[in-house]
Amino acid sequence: MKHPLRALLLFVLSLCLILIGLPALSQPQPQPLLVDKSSEISVAATSTSLLEQGQHFYQQGQYENAIATWQTALDTPTIHASEQAAIWAYLALAYQKTGQWEAGERAITNSLASLDRLPQNSERARLMAQTLNAQGQLAFTQGRTETALQAWQQTTQIYQDLDYQPGITGSLINQSRALETIGHYRRACQSLLNAINLTEQSCDFSHSDTAPNKIIQAFEQESDNTLKILGLRSLGNVMRLTGQLPEAQQLLKQSVTLANSQEKPHQKLLSLLSLGKTEQALYEQAAYRYSQTSLPRDEAALKTHAENALAHYINTQEIAQALVKEHPDLFSQTVIQQFTLLVNLHLGQFSQGLFPQLRLQLQTQLLTVKRLPSLAPNRTNLYTQINLAKSYIALQKSPETTIRPSATEIFDLLSQVQQQAVAINDTDAQSYALGTLGGLYEQSAKQPHSDAKLLQQAQILTTKALELAQSTDHIAYQWQWQLGRIYAAQQSTDQAINYYQAAADSLQTLRQDLVAIESGAQFSFRDTVEPLYRELVALRLNQTKASIPSQDNLLQAIKDIDALQLTELENFLSCNLTQTIALSEPQVDTSTAIIYPIILSDQVAVIVRLPQSDELQFHSVSIPKTEVGQILTQLRQQTENRYRSTIFLERSGQVYDWLIRPFETVLTQQQIHTLVFVSDGALRNVPMAVLYNGERFLIEDYSIALSPGLQLPASKPLSQIQLDAIAFGLSDIRPDFEPHKGFAPLTNVETELAAIKTQVPSRQFLNQDFTTPNLQTLGDSDRSPVVHLATHGQFSSDPNETFLLAWDQRITLNDFGQILQNQTTSDTTNIELLILSACKTASGDNRATLGLAGVAIQAGARSTIASLWFVDDQSTAALMTRLYEILGNPTKQLTRAEVLRQAQLDLLHTPGYQGPFYWAPYVLVGNWS
Structure with missing residues (x-):
């Protein structure tokens, strides 16, 4: 090496240059970025001094001063090409911080041009890794995630060729951020495990009590404390997003502890923010359990998790206030995150009685949010503002609250976000902004005496959002579903079904990628998958005014419900199901009928498949879903009595009338002996054997079986088994x-x-x-x-x-x-x-x-x-x-x-x-x- 002293000096500078961003507040979620710290670049004493000054300005958040200082360094007469490449890479990062995207791109181009003048050796390779890393960060901040991923993959390869472990670790962590953002959680998790040499460790931690401890121990082997904090936080975030919440909680607590012990307030803030989100997810989980069980322990759990999340968010605001010079947007982001939690608590089914000061807290936080300064145009801030708009819209939807911003305020906010997204060429953010705005118009169109043009505008905006998200399934399905609802409201049923089906197909693609560790990650089953499929089935069954849907629609409805139940089971089990055979295949015997009861918002629909007929039978009963739930709950309660009560016979008779009586004749004609129920919703908790026709129970006339869906594992008859x-x-x-x-x-x-x-x-x-x-x-x-x-x-x-x-x-x-x-x-x-x-x-x-x-x-x-x-x-x-x-x-x-x-x-x-x-x-x- 020609300049060993100068190379050592710049190596020390590179070790100190760690640039970190703030995670977005919801999906998709860009994460903090790690800049490599390994370049050994020879540099003159004057350039070194200027680089140090620029670094100081950068760390203090004085990005314009850093830019001016590094530009001065470029004017040094004796500057070497390697020094120019390094400085241009640093400038690209500073331009990124100030939103000067075109200047940042030019800086990367100049850095690569300087590299072209260098001979092929390890020094050039390290410098190339640094430049590619900066290019990745610039692209990532603008929302060009695939470009960032490619740059970081190249960075990893260079460090692997150089056998430089800190660089490998850091670039793999960066790769995981990009993979996480585009919804590939399994790959993101594996990238992080590779970073700490746990290549044999599964990303499903739910089967092992030792996995988080093993990972923490592996991170302890990393000499760089910032890498430890980042890695633990990154993996904790992936665990949260894949529904492995206790494991996420453990990893993130360790990240907070380490950041605190190392006196790294910025890192502590980011880890606390992630821990707060995990506690918020645990609250939502406990709230659902409590809605099902009404158990005091679940009530206590939801209160504890909500209080923990709130405390973490308040703590992050206090830290952000102290760091406002270096990171001016952090305080706004943490305030908005706390606001979204308060909105969720305010709109929650049980929260009002548990948090008596909640309304006052929400009003105070809303005023604080409205006084926040404008945020710089970057991906993190764009998603922060989109999430804020979603919280505003959620408040507008609630008829029980008077705490709500005006539609004009929401419109102005989303319009500003969309313009900023265009300015930085972030197509995903553009899509989210336009689609969310389309949803606002869709919601407004549901109001009494609303203008029909609102739905037209909702359609236009949502179509534009979908065009921008066509290659991104985890965004596209939302706008496909939204367009389905809009067309359904416009009575364009065929188009509505097409968009609903497209949304279901997009979710299927997502599920294939996520299912190995997914238990609620990219989308919430209860809030997204189930209503989408049920709305699609309702459209198919009500497509025409005829009382009987077409055979094709009945068959498609069965497939939709099967897909729903299969997804629910795989979501529950976090795995793919084993080899199966379809019930529609010849293995079904000639004396068995398959019954598919489907609970929809305004009816109970029943489809029956008979063994000796290609024609599906259909019957529906108009009854609100809430009333169905009440009847089934009463029936379940009465079946647990030791004696037959009048109300038990009444309720079992009602359900018999829904599911069996319309088909009595055809079941008798085809000499059916076995009924297989592919039961739906609350019907799964009621034993079909108790259905009563006024004289006999169903079990007295038929053998009965339950199936979780259209498909079952292949089996042998008992008569063929020893x-x-x-x-x-x-x-x-x-x-x-x-x-x-x-x-x-x-x-x-x-x-x-x-x-x-x-x-x-x-x-x-x-x-x-x-x-x-x-x-x-x-x-x-x-x-x-x-x-x-x-x-x-x-x-x-x-x-x-x-x-x-x-x-x-x-x-x-x-x-x-x-x-x-x-x-x-x-x-x-x-x-x-x-x-x-x-x-x-x-x-x-x-x-x-x-x-x-x-x-x-x-x-x-x-x-x-x-x-x-x-x-x-x-x-x-x-x-x-x-x-x-x-x-x-x-x-x-x-x-x-x-x-x-x-x-x-x-x-x-x-x-x-x-x-x-x-x-x-x-x-x-x-x-x-």
Whole structure:
């Protein structure tokens, strides 16, 4: 090297130059950017002095002074080409900070031109990495994320060739920011794990208690503290966005602690902001759980998380106030973030009673927001303002609040954002601004006596937004859906359906990319996926004024509901489902009818597929969704009574009239013996066996099975299987053992297991032998086709609240999947029938049967028999004894569904057990043959 001293000096300068941006406040979310710190560039003493001065100005937020100083350095007569390349790269970053985008681009061009005059060696390579890094940051701040990603990928390759680990780590972190912004969370996570050499670590942390600790330990090996803070925060953000909130919380807390110990207030602010968002997400999760359960613990959790989020946001504002000179936009961004939380709390179903000062806090924060200075035009600030506009619109939607900005204020704000986005050529921000403005017009058009031109303007703006987002699915689906709603409001049903279908297709593409770790990340299932599909189905079923939709629309409606349920299951399980076969294929026997009840906003629609007809049957009942929910809730409550009440018979008769009575004749004509329900919504928590025609229950006329969707794992008929069982039972409860607290002994479990042994060959594990290591035998190659678990358990829409009770622990759904990870897909080792006795669905949880289906899928079970509520274990023992008597009789050759039906009928006709409480809760999920 020609100038070793000057190279060392510039190397030190480069190590000190760390440029950081602020994360946007919602999706898509650009993150802080790391500038490389590795260039060893020879530089004259005068240039070095000027570079140091420029660096000082830059760190103080005096960007114009930094630019002037570095420009002076360029005029040094003896300046070398390598020095020019470095200074131009620094200038590009300073121009980016001041919004001088064209000057920044010219600076990058000049830096690359200087590099062209240098010989190919390691010095030039390091300098090229620095320039590409600056180019990536400039592009990223303007919203050109793909360009930024390409630049950072090249940067990583250069550092890998140089074997320079800090550069590799920093550039991989930058890559993860870009990947996160365009919705590729799995790749973003893997990039971060690669940065700390955890290439074998899965990005799904939910199955491992040690994963966050392992990652923290890996980051501890990094010598640069800023890289540690950035990396922990980045991975914490990815975990938050993929719904792994406890793991995100752990990583972000560590990032805050490290930033605090290193006295890095800017880094601490950014990590606190991310931690606040995580607490806000935990609040929203707890609020949903509380709406389902009404449990005091969930109420306490939502209050705690909301208070934590608020405290973090207030803390960030205090830090931002102290950093206002260096980072003038930070305070505005943190104020707006707190405002969005207060809006969410204000509009929340339960928040008013929990936060008595909330209204006053919101009014005060709104005044503060309105006094904020204008924000500089960059991507972070554009999204900050778009989120502010969305909060304003949410306040406008609420009829219960008088705290709302005017439509004019929102219009002016979004128009300004759109103009700024055009100025920096950020097409994604332009799309968001125009689409959000289109949504404002759509909302205004719903007001009484509104002008029809409002919908036309909404259509124009949303179409423009979609044109700008065509290549970006996570943006495009929003405007496709919005256009669907707009065309539906204009009575253009065909066009509306086309746009709804396009939105569903875009979501499908997103799901394919995200499903490996997704549990609520890029889009909220409850708020986005479900209403989109239901609105699409409603359009198909109501497309014409004819009372019966076309066969094509009925078939498409079935496919839409199937896609909805499949997405819900995969969202719940965070995985792709295994090999399946469609129910419409020839495997469906000639005596089985498939029934698809669909709950829509104003009707219950029922579609029936018969085995000997290509024509789908259809019937609908006009009834508001809220009334449907009330009737189903009452029916579920009444089925848990030990005696048949009048209201139970009335409600079960009503549901029979919705689902079965319109098809009685055709079911009889085609000699149907089995009904398979692809149930929807709250219907999944009601056992179809109790439907009552005024004389008989449905179970007295038909075998019944439930399917989570159109597709099921392939299976063999029971008559072709050599039956033997492996049975686990828990009759005793360990005193003072935390996992067993709240559960009573199951005194008849031993009787239940003894009865199994008398009917089919079986291996049994009771009490102290019912442990997780022994349960892992289910994953061995000699697995039995029938697996019986007689223990307390719960099915819930929360995977962490779905569990089975073993002697040594409470086995959650994720634990269950982990325990069975050695299972194979060989036909000889599949669980053909999984039987879960003494379990129940979570109280008040309309999606609780997701947990039941989840356990079945995690076990690899072809069919599952379980109970929807906890039943007296004496009657359970009686039913299971009869069930295994039938299973063990090779001459009967009955289907799975018929085996369960016969056992239930025996109980139904046994004195003392005739109430629905005893025989109704047992359901068969999966294959019925």
